Amino acid sequence: MSTIHKLRVILDTKEDIFRDIDVPADHTLEQLHSAVLNAFGIEDGEMASFFHTDENWAQGEEIPMVDMGGHPDAASMAQVHVEDLLVRPADRLLYVYDYLNMWTFFVEFVSTFEAIEGEEYPSVSLTYGDTPKEAPSKDFGGDAGKSSGSGLFGDAFDEGEGDDEEYDGDLHEGEGMWE
Numbered sequence: 001m002s003t004i005h006k007l008r009v010i011l012d013t014k015e016d017i018f019r020d021i022d023v024p025a026d027h028t029l030e031q032l033h034s035a036v037l038n039a040f041g042i043e044d045g046e047m048a049s050f051f052h053t054d055e056n057w058a059q060g061e062e063i064p065m066v067d068m069g070g071h072p073d074a075a076s077m078a079q080v081h082v083e084d085l086l087v088r089p090a091d092r093l094l095y096v097y098d099y100l101n102m103w104t105f106f107v108e109f110v111s112t113f114e115a116i117e118g119e120e121y122p123s124v125s126l127t128y129g130d131t132p133k134e135a136p137s138k139d140f141g142g143d144a145g146k147s148s149g150s151g152l153f154g155d156a157f158d159e160g161e162g163d164d165e166e167y168d169g170d171l172h173e174g175e176g177m178w179e
Contacts, residue, residue, distance in 0.1 A: 012104040013136040017129030023122040025083035035122035040131045046098035101135035
């Protein structure tokens, strides 16, 4: 018999919408990606990534769907197994599907149990809430005109430093990209 991990997958939305997915511990994150989409009734076909996270859900290192060749130690979803990352109650991942619409999910470990003979896995053991037809909208910047730093990109797109300089579209002497 194989070990099954019960994972709670929560859609990032104002309403409570989540699924408990029972997945074999030896499944890859690529297989978990498919299980999440199936559980929420979302059509596959877009890029996705899992992200390491801490207890406050702060986004960490990316585990992309495909190997982008950027870092020799980086692994893709097909190379990482559920049992490598999600084994105790404090273990969590962020999952982002479809970079244009930003379906965002919180994935957390709930428990382990031995597979039940005759059951097919992965399976959804609990469903709460209905999946919206479109990805929930995201707040990417905090209050307009205020420098709060609380949005997804902090102060990166807030008004402030450097706003008094205008870019005329030309590089001037001494402003080369590689200088």
